Amino acid sequence: MRVLRWIIALMVAAGLCRVFPLFHAVPLKTAAAAKAAAAFNPAQFAETFWTGTLLTSLDRAVRADELVSLIQTDPAAAKKKYSRSIGLSEGYFYFLRGEGKILSVSDDEVIIAVTGGGTRAEVSLQAGLIFGNAVRDGTGLLSANDYPNSQDFNDISAALNHLVETSVQPKLRAQAKAGARISFAGCAEVNDEAADLKPLKVIPLQTQSE
Amino acid sequence: MKTNWIKQAFAAGLSMAVLLFTQTSSAQAAPKQKIAVVVSTLNNPWFVVLGETAKARAVELGYEATLFDSQNDTAKEAAHFENLIAGGYRAVLFNPTDANGSIANVEKAKAAGIPVFCIDREINSTNAATAQMLSDSYSGCVKLGQLFVKTVGKEGEYAELLGIVGDNNTWNRSKGFHSVVDRYPGLKMVAQQSGEFDRAKGMEVMESILQAHPDLRGVFCGNDAMAMGAYQALVTAGKMDQVKVFGFDGADDVVRSIAEGKIVATGMQFPKKMAQQSAEFADQYIKGKRDFAQKIPVPVELVTRENVGKYGDYGKK
Amino acid sequence: MNTRELLKKLQPLIALIVMVAVLSLLSDKFLTLANQRNILLQISVNLCLSIGMTLIILTGGIDLSVGAILGLAGAVAAGLLKNGVALNLFGVSLQFTPLGAVAAGILTGLALGGFNGFAITRFKLPPFVATLGMLSIARGLTLLWTGGFPITSLGATFGFIGAGIFLGVPMAVWISAGLVALFYFISRRTLLGRYIYAVGGNEKATAFSGIDVDRIKIRVYALGGALAAVAGLIVTARLDAADPKAGLGYELDSIAAVVIGGTSLSGGRGSILGTVLGCLIIGVLNNGLFLLDVSPFWQQVIKGLVILAAVAADRLGTRRS
Numbered sequence: 001m002r003v004l005r006w007i008i009a010l011m012v013a014a015g016l017c018r019v020f021p022l023f024h025a026v027p028l029k030t031a032a033a034a035k036a037a038a039a040f041n042p043a044q045f046a047e048t049f050w051t052g053t054l055l056t057s058l059d060r061a062v063r064a065d066e067l068v069s070l071i072q073t074d075p076a077a078a079k080k081k082y083s084r085s086i087g088l089s090e091g092y093f094y095f096l097r098g099e100g101k102i103l104s105v106s107d108d109e110v111i112i113a114v115t116g117g118g119t120r121a122e123v124s125l126q127a128g129l130i131f132g133n134a135v136r137d138g139t140g141l142l143s144a145n146d147y148p149n150s151q152d153f154n155d156i157s158a159a160l161n162h163l164v165e166t167s168v169q170p171k172l173r174a175q176a177k178a179g180a181r182i183s184f185a186g187c188a189e190v191n192d193e194a195a196d197l198k199p200l201k202v203i204p205l206q207t208q209s210e
Numbered sequence: 211m212k213t214n215w216i217k218q219a220f221a222a223g224l225s226m227a228v229l230l231f232t233q234t235s236s237a238q239a240a241p242k243q244k245i246a247v248v249v250s251t252l253n254n255p256w257f258v259v260l261g262e263t264a265k266a267r268a269v270e271l272g273y274e275a276t277l278f279d280s281q282n283d284t285a286k287e288a289a290h291f292e293n294l295i296a297g298g299y300r301a302v303l304f305n306p307t308d309a310n311g312s313i314a315n316v317e318k319a320k321a322a323g324i325p326v327f328c329i330d331r332e333i334n335s336t337n338a339a340t341a342q343m344l345s346d347s348y349s350g351c352v353k354l355g356q357l358f359v360k361t362v363g364k365e366g367e368y369a370e371l372l373g374i375v376g377d378n379n380t381w382n383r384s385k386g387f388h389s390v391v392d393r394y395p396g397l398k399m400v401a402q403q404s405g406e407f408d409r410a411k412g413m414e415v416m417e418s419i420l421q422a423h424p425d426l427r428g429v430f431c432g433n434d435a436m437a438m439g440a441y442q443a444l445v446t447a448g449k450m451d452q453v454k455v456f457g458f459d460g461a462d463d464v465v466r467s468i469a470e471g472k473i474v475a476t477g478m479q480f481p482k483k484m485a486q487q488s489a490e491f492a493d494q495y496i497k498g499k500r501d502f503a504q505k506i507p508v509p510v511e512l513v514t515r516e517n518v519g520k521y522g523d524y525g526k527k
Numbered sequence: 528m529n530t531r532e533l534l535k536k537l538q539p540l541i542a543l544i545v546m547v548a549v550l551s552l553l554s555d556k557f558l559t560l561a562n563q564r565n566i567l568l569q570i571s572v573n574l575c576l577s578i579g580m581t582l583i584i585l586t587g588g589i590d591l592s593v594g595a596i597l598g599l600a601g602a603v604a605a606g607l608l609k610n611g612v613a614l615n616l617f618g619v620s621l622q623f624t625p626l627g628a629v630a631a632g633i634l635t636g637l638a639l640g641g642f643n644g645f646a647i648t649r650f651k652l653p654p655f656v657a658t659l660g661m662l663s664i665a666r667g668l669t670l671l672w673t674g675g676f677p678i679t680s681l682g683a684t685f686g687f688i689g690a691g692i693f694l695g696v697p698m699a700v701w702i703s704a705g706l707v708a709l710f711y712f713i714s715r716r717t718l719l720g721r722y723i724y725a726v727g728g729n730e731k732a733t734a735f736s737g738i739d740v741d742r743i744k745i746r747v748y749a750l751g752g753a754l755a756a757v758a759g760l761i762v763t764a765r766l767d768a769a770d771p772k773a774g775l776g777y778e779l780d781s782i783a784a785v786v787i788g789g790t791s792l793s794g795g796r797g798s799i800l801g802t803v804l805g806c807l808i809i810g811v812l813n814n815g816l817f818l819l820d821v822s823p824f825w826q827q828v829i830k831g832l833v834i835l836a837a838v839a840a841d842r843l844g845t846r847r848s
Contacts, residue, residue, distance in 0.1 A: 087507035145336060283773070334679075377772075378676065
């Protein structure tokens with residue numbers, strides 16, 4: 001009797017599960033693909049943004065020689081006229097492009113003078129590891145308002161920095177020889193004016209030997 | 211019989227006496243518009259500063275303000291939101307418990323026509339809150355990571371004290387730090403343990419770590435309370451000069467310790483600035499302004515021995 | 528039943544009526560329909576936990592793990608619903624339907640609760656110790672399962688459990704009210720109910736009369752776990768997120784509700800209805816403290832005082848009778 005009761009209960013349960021299924025079996029590959037499609041892919045986003053938007057917008061950047069001469073005479077005016085800052089930040093960014101003469105080259109940086117006849121270190125193109133949000137926030141092309149999760153926005157920053165390290169810096173190192181002329185576009189972050197302005201530490205987005 | 215009634219009065223009336231007492235103070239004022247301040251926890255002085263500052267600013271602006279403690283529990287937070295919607299509040303200054311878990315609560319307020327201004331932590335949505343002021347822990351810890359490499363060097367053993375492992379701030383901070391430090395293969399993390407954002411726990415964990423790894427060069431702590439605890443452990447072990455301590459938050463005692471050269475650096479968040487701004491936003495909203503930026507990052511600044519004079523009292527002097 | 532006993536039984540009810548009367552006088556918001564609905568909604572989770580806790584305390588035990596089981600069951604359901612579970616051996620991933628996720632969540636609670644009962648009866652562990660261990664185990668499992676991050680965006684079907692409204696009353700309230708009715712019936716009208724009171728009243732005598740005490744206890748703890756799981760599903764559905772920290776400290780609220788409701792911590796004496804009153808008292812108190820704008824620092828002090836007062840009154844009453 002007892003066994004019979006269990007069997008009936010099991011059959012009823014199985015019947016119910018047929019009408020109201022508890023789960024569906026999906027092949028692992030399909031499941032993984034669906035998950036990947038739903039997740040945000042920062043590397044892919046960065047690639048598309050880099051070629052589609054960033055490289056076509058370099059002409060929005062400030063002329064480096066104008067910016068640097070203004071910083072040398074009146075840094076406050078330069079900040080007011082050319083800088084961009086986000087949120088309630090006190091630090092700010094410059095987005096600049098120009099040409100200059102390479103004064104010296106080291107593992108971490110390429111020092112150049114950009115003003116007419118300049119001989120001092122005016123811009124330092126960063127050739128070492130890239131950290132921070134200068135590339136993401138410096139151009140004004142991306143806005144935090146578009147990203148529900150700022151962790152995604154931070155991942156974009158890391159992916160953009162990675163692109164600089166893998167596709168821009170190797171070229172820069174190959175081109176960089178003291179005395180040569182080079183044209184560049186890049187972003188600079190200024191947190192501490194005493195340390196970050198002279199020379200301006202620029203993360204390169206594009207470089208070209210002349 | 212009589213004593214039974216006295217007991218009943220005792221059981222039910224005790225709290226009422228307190229209620230009546232507190233009621234008299236607020237009941238006399240003319241009816242003002244009400245603003246709610248909902249804070250994730252009041253168990254940590256940093257959040258008390260955040261909540262009390264927001265409340266004080268709202269009162270300054272002519273509102274009646276009430277502080278709610280969610281006790282790090284999204285369900286308790288949900289109850290607060292239901293209550294404040296029923297209670298006729300005009301705006302919420304909100305420090306969310308969880309970036310995802312708090313979205314539903316904000317949406318409830320939005321549906322009831324009450325603007326919500328997030329402070330310090332975000333919610334993962336761009337169309338629920340009216341504006342969000344975010345302290346960007348990740349980017350702050352990227353900066354700390356760079357300083358860590360500069361101070362400790364590119365080689366050596368280090369340890370990390372994580373915050374509460376179920377808290378997304380813990381991971382945002384840890385990920386930001388590691389996005390820098392992991393690029394240097396010579397720096398080896400020999401221990402990664404949770405100090406639960408707690409001073410005593412941080413000290414205890416650090417003591418154990420020092421037993422197993424006497425050659426540590428640095429320790430990165432997910433908040434300042436743990437950094438103070440870790441420093442105490444180092445003092446006991448006589449290793450305070452060998453091991454460099456890094457914290458995060460900008461708590462007053464850590465800022466003082468940085469000035470004294472005990473702790474290397476911390477990431478200063480600006481609880482007072484954010485809290486005041488949120489109250490001002492709510493005031494502007496009630497007076498008719500509607501165009502607020504959705505996400506307003508409030509960058510974290512590094513406090514080091516060089517610039518420590520500029521900081522203090524949960525912000526810039 | 529003489530007048531004194533009746534009065535004692537009615538004590539929580541009288542306390543509740545006094546509180547409601549005072550609050551309606553002090554705040555014009557208190558008696559609004561929206562506010563009353565909020566109170567019911569907010570106690571629904573504690574009610575589910577406290578029903579199970581009442582049965583357990585009636586047997587003379589205690590369960591400190593209900594908050595942790597709540598967290599784990601919610602996380603299991605959310606995880607299965609959102610991510611499914613990969614069976615690498617068969618090369619398939621099981622994607623759970625909302626019904627399946629709910630079933631899995633409740634089974635999780637049932638199993639962990641059953642394990643509590645097993646540890647208490649077979650290994651003769653004191654309930655305090657056994658469930659304290661389970662508290663830690665379930666919290667740890669929750670962190671492992673979620674990786675420390677909340678599981679979110681669970682969809683409208685599942686969300687209906689928590690956020691849905693049926694006939695003007697939130698689903699969470701329907702569920703908890705249904706469970707109250709069911710367990711009131713079980714405790715009053717079934718053999719299991721009678722045995723629960725018997726075990727708590729005098730365990731040895733019950734065993735001598737040929738009743739399998741261990742089996743009763745295992746069932747009661749399993750039911751407690753399952754009820755905690757239902758509470759976990761409600762919390763998860765209401766927030767549309769399974770937070771790994773969910774339910775932290777809820778066991779204390781639940782024990783408080785049971786005690787305020789007049790159930791004796793030494794077992795054998797008390798009732799489900801008393802616990803409902805206990806939950807209502809805590810809910811009304813929380814709501815009242817809020818409406819009257821009491822500082823959050825004071826709120827906790829006041830809640831503690833109310834619990835002490837309730838138990839003190841209960842103890843004094845017992846000694847006299």
